[in-house]
Amino acid sequence: MAAGLKRDPVVILRIDGEDLNEFVKSPSFEPELVSIFSEIELPNGSLKDYIVKAFEKLTVDDGMPPATDPWVISNIVEPALESLGGGLDQQVTQEIFLSEFAKAVENVVQLLQEQPAIVAHSQNTFDGSGIKRLLSNKFELEKTLDSAIKSVPKDRHGKISKEYLGLALDSLAAFAGLPPLGAVNQMDSIMTEALKMFDAGDGKTVKEEEFKKLLREVIGSIMLQLEGNPVSVSINSVVHEPVASSSTLLQPSSP
Structure with missing residues (x-):
């Protein structure tokens, strides 16, 4: 997913269970779990399935390293579940889930205290500012649009199908502070x-200038959407190699 995203500074987090323990003891813990339980859609899922999925929904802000990472699964999540003993295959009710997940989180806290997870964390926010900068620089805009048009095929009359607007948008995404489509x-x-x-997608063909005009309007529309509702993306990767300097280790902020 990180491909093509703006390179924001990476912060190294040492997740040692302290913030997760604070989260467990906070008044927001149970309401958050109830919300997570309602979001999980596993019609035939076991208690174990629900607990694993709930761990995946917790974030570094909660004090939880990414639960989909193989190291976290084998060293933290699976041992935490083993400590619960039997009953993980039973059908799930909200009451059972809340009770057993609370126990599992306590086990995770203990495991992280014994073996902290080192996580590389970066935050990307798409707020339309990249598009705004591009639109305000006529020379750069024209150069970028011309480059995007070169990436799409034309018919024998030099016209371009509107179906290729998506391809052109993907071509100029990096210049407009946007991620590639699919990222x-x-x-x-x-x-x-x-x-x-x-x-x-209507298949209509238009002249180059009309195509460029449509492309400008498309990114302008995206800019307005993002200015009203910015999109933030958090990227977290467990670092498996030793970190050179302990001075770079920072605790994640408490929720």
């Missing part, structure tokens, strides 16, 4: 909706 789900929805607004 960020929330952004895909916004970009796809903008393309639909301008009938990108």
Whole structure:
């Protein structure tokens, strides 16, 4: 997912169970779990399935390293579940889930105290500012649009099908501070909706200048969406190699 995203500073977090323990003891813990339980859609899922999925929904802000990482699964999540003993295959109710997940989290806290997880964390926010900068620089805009047009095929009359607006948008994404299509789900929805607004899939062919005008309007529409509702993307990767300097280790901020 990180491909093509703006390179924001990476912070190294030492997740040792302290913040997770604070989260467990906070008044927001149970309401958060109830919300997570309602979001999990596993019609035939066991208690174990629900607990694993709930751990995946916790973030570094909660004090939990990424639960989908193989190291975290084998060293933290699976041992925490083993400590619960039997009963993980039973059908799930909210009451059972809350009770057993609380026990599992306590086990995770203990395991992280014994073996902290080192996580490389970066935050990307797409707020339309990259598009705004591009639109305000006429020379750069024209150069970028010309480059994007070169990436799409033309018919024998030099016209371009509106179906290629998505391809052109993907070509100029990096210059407009946007991720590539397919990299960020929330952004895909916004970009796809903008393309639909301008009938990108109707198959109609237009002249180059009209195509460039449509492309400008598409990114302008995306900019307005992002200015009103910025999209933040958190990227977390467990660091398996030793970190050179302990002075770079920072605790994640408490929720």
